Amino acid sequence: MYTCTFDRREGWLTSKRKQVAELAGVSEATVSRVMSGVGPIREETKRRVLEAADRLGYTPSAIARSFVTQRSGNVGVMLPVVPKVHLFSAYYFSEILSGIGHAVEKRGYHLLLQFRQADAAPxxxxxxxxxxxxxxxxxxAKSDVSEARALRTLHEQGWPFCVVGQRFDEPYDQVDADHREGGRLVAEHLLDSGRKRIALVNGPASFSNSVDRRDGFVDRLRSGGVKFDESLEFTGNYSRKSGYALAETLYERRGEFDAVFAANDRMAIGLMQGLKERGLRAGADYALVGYDDSDASRTTDPPLSTVHVPFFEMGVRAAERLLDGIAGDTEEAGPSAQRLETRFVTRESSRLS
Structure with missing residues (x-):
């Protein structure tokens, strides 16, 4: 339960427990009880022992420290298990988790990943x-009844949490990108390029990202004098496979659109591949724009125009907000909803020759 050093000259273990006891002004037995978390100890005594231990490099176990501080030292990251999807290869999750890990490590916490079945109540x-x-x-997180109930329970019980990448109207700490602005940027780029018949390949409406990207996109088309044709709106599940599957439908309607906005890069890349196999090339036969600015968007043929989303920064901001709340260092009177800026990245897939 504590750290000792081995004195090779005497051939026996020497403990710093006695030194800690002397510095804290307590008995060695009290030091042992504090470190092991056994028996009733006054809060002031616990603090003195831990402070002395820290000064002397005497490291209590995580269990003992948890007993004294009433904290685990862990930040939980709750993730859905998505069948047949390699979660950590997805740019969205890997970048956000990298940002979270970066911020948490700097503050001396550990990450505890917890998974749940996507179709189970959280x-x-x-x-x-x-x-x-x-x-x-x-x-x-998704906008459904079970999710809303689980988040409401956390909020009512006063547990510290922050939602990342999903927007809720309730007063929770939230960090996301400004996806309405992202959708608006896509429409503006395509309108400036002379495109007016634009198909939309969106994600499920249970994700606020899907709703916000569509709203910003349609609003900007409308303000530009172009009515969005809802018959050219299709739904995938944000996977490359779903984009590829929709290529057949779009190919059958190839004369009805001159551009496609896919709501993430994975669907855009799958769609690009499927249409290419049918003889339609992005950047030549139609303009194609994705969303996320993933690593893969730079290596497609042609490179994919997209919207850059600061996923890493989202992870950092969310973790910092959560840890500040745990430590009681937040200046805001209540929960905050942060929306980070997006920007458009022009590449060859939307530059029609």
């Missing part, structure tokens, strides 16, 4: 009840 509160985490970051 139970975020159990991680708090079992003292596994001091706060949690929620990724992959």
């Amino acid at each position: 139970d975020y509160e159990s991680a708090f009840r079992m003292r596994k985490v001091d706060g949690c970051l929620i990724l992959g």
Whole structure:
């Protein structure tokens, strides 16, 4: 339960426990009880022992420190399990998690990843009840009844949490990108390029990203004097496979559109591949724009125009907001909803020759 050093000259283990006891002004037995978390100890005594231990490099176990501070030292990241999807290869999740890890490590916390089945009702509160985490970051949330109930429970119980990448109207800490602006940027680029018959390949409406991107896109078309043709709106599931599958439908309607906006790069790349196999090339026969600015968007043929989303920064901001709340360092009177800026990236897929 504590760290010792081995004195090779005497051939026996020497403990710093006695030094800690002398510095803290307590007995060695008290030091042992504090470190092991056994027996009733006054809060002031616990603090003195831990401060002395830190000064002397005497490191208590995580369990003992948790007992004293009433904290686990863990930040939970709640993720959905998506069948047949390699979650950590998805640019969206990998970048956000990298940002979270960067911020959490700097603050001396550890990450605890917890997965749930995508079709199961979430139970975020159990991680708090079992003292596994001091706060949690929620990724992959959807706008449905079970999600709303789980988040409301966390909020009512006062557990620290922050939702990343999903917008809710309730007063929760949230960090996301400004996807309405992102959709608007896509429409503006295509309108400036002379495109007026634009198909939309969107994600499920249960994700606020899908709704916000569509709203910004359609609003900018309308302000530019172009009516969006809802018959040219198609729904995928943000996977490359779903974009590829929709290529057949769009090919059958190839004379009805001159551009396609796919709501993420994975669907755009799948669509690009499927249409290319049928003889239609992005950047020559139609303009194509994706969304996310993933690594893969730079290596497609042709390179994919897209919207840059600061996923890494989203992870950093969310983790910092959560940890500030745990430490009581937030200046705001209540929860905050942060929206980070997006920007358009022009590449060859939307530059019609």
